[in-house]
Amino acid sequence: MKDTPMSNCERDFILKAIEEKKRLDGRQTYDYRKIKITFGTDYGCCFVDLGQTRVMAQVSCELVVPKENRPNEGIMFFNLELFPSPLVYPLQSELSVKLNRQLERCLRNSKCIDTESLCVVSGEKVWQIRVDVHTLNNDGNLMDAASVAAIGALCHFRRPDVSIQGEEVTVYSPEERDPIPLSIYHMPISVSFAFFQQGTFLLVDPCEREERVMDGLLMIAMNKHREICSIQSSGGIMLLKEQASRLELADSSLDNYQKDLKAGGRCGFAESMPQERITALKTDQTAVEMTDVSETASSIVQTAVAPPQTVPSPSVPVPGVGQVGEGLRNTWGLEEEEEEEEDVEMDVVEILDSDEEEEEVVILYPETTKKPK
Numbered sequence: 001m002k003d004t005p006m007s008n009c010e011r012d013f014i015l016k017a018i019e020e021k022k023r024l025d026g027r028q029t030y031d032y033r034k035i036k037i038t039f040g041t042d043y044g045c046c047f048v049d050l051g052q053t054r055v056m057a058q059v060s061c062e063l064v065v066p067k068e069n070r071p072n073e074g075i076m077f078f079n080l081e082l083f084p085s086p087l088v089y090p091l092q093s094e095l096s097v098k099l100n101r102q103l104e105r106c107l108r109n110s111k112c113i114d115t116e117s118l119c120v121v122s123g124e125k126v127w128q129i130r131v132d133v134h135t136l137n138n139d140g141n142l143m144d145a146a147s148v149a150a151i152g153a154l155c156h157f158r159r160p161d162v163s164i165q166g167e168e169v170t171v172y173s174p175e176e177r178d179p180i181p182l183s184i185y186h187m188p189i190s191v192s193f194a195f196f197q198q199g200t201f202l203l204v205d206p207c208e209r210e211e212r213v214m215d216g217l218l219m220i221a222m223n224k225h226r227e228i229c230s231i232q233s234s235g236g237i238m239l240l241k242e243q244a245s246r247l248e249l250a251d252s253s254l255d256n257y258q259k260d261l262k263a264g265g266r267c268g269f270a271e272s273m274p275q276e277r278i279t280a281l282k283t284d285q286t287a288v289e290m291t292d293v294s295e296t297a298s299s300i301v302q303t304a305v306a307p308p309q310t311v312p313s314p315s316v317p318v319p320g321v322g323q324v325g326e327g328l329r330n331t332w333g334l335e336e337e338e339e340e341e342e343d344v345e346m347d348v349v350e351i352l353d354s355d356e357e358e359e360e361v362v363i364l365y366p367e368t369t370k371k372p373k
Contacts (some may be wrong), residue, residue: 074118
């Protein structure tokens, strides 16, 4: 099944409208289509609608053996399919391969996911995160929709919790333990620019018919820290510096980045890192009334007791014990003595046996003397 070819009349009409800064859907040159993001019932399921373009991303995970050169890092795998049914298009087309590579550059090569946190047992078991992106409807600009769907699914995904006891690894179900989210450093988002007539005209977020008549496509992935995560140019056109500088997003970001570097300030991803340390002592500033400080200080000095002029010499009450100052009464052992004194005085009972078996004399008298200590 092939795409319907475009007639010359329709092609000329689209190019003429672009020259007059008009588009088929009524947008302006730099207008983006309305984007809608929804999540499924399962963890890691995300749907993205970019105009009429609809993309679904699903994230899954499994325990695998890590790579030999990176035994402490997990594995990220991305797969993008242009159509939901592989029976219609069994082989990957050139567009599918290009989108797969761009998606890997945008998300995996930019180190947006902490792969070291996916390690379970070094050199033996790590988590492999698989991101499957399916295009449900193609109305142009698949890369932008796929990047948003993939990063949204990764943020929504939760992996199972594990525990290690000796050499045994236990994977817990969601009913036993709450799943754990992925550690995400930043979220790169792709923005596509279409060039027409050898770079003379520029459009943002081209639709499917505009992609058919364009001469080249430039895809730039950036994050909120004004960092360019990946850049991809296709179409075989040569862009001059003046033509590339018309990309307001990239041009303003590069200018601000260079100014921050010259000023010696924190820029890019480093700007979001906290500066607080464990050894840093920071307190909140509080307004203090300073009108009668001198009067209060003088009154405190006048009422204060003068310190002694001489320093008491140390005394040695017992060999091996030193004492400095006036000293206080030693209270060690006093609690035990008080407890003994507070004991209730018991009556002493003495039983005297007589010679006869029938007579027994009992004498009761209170204790008048205390036991010697």
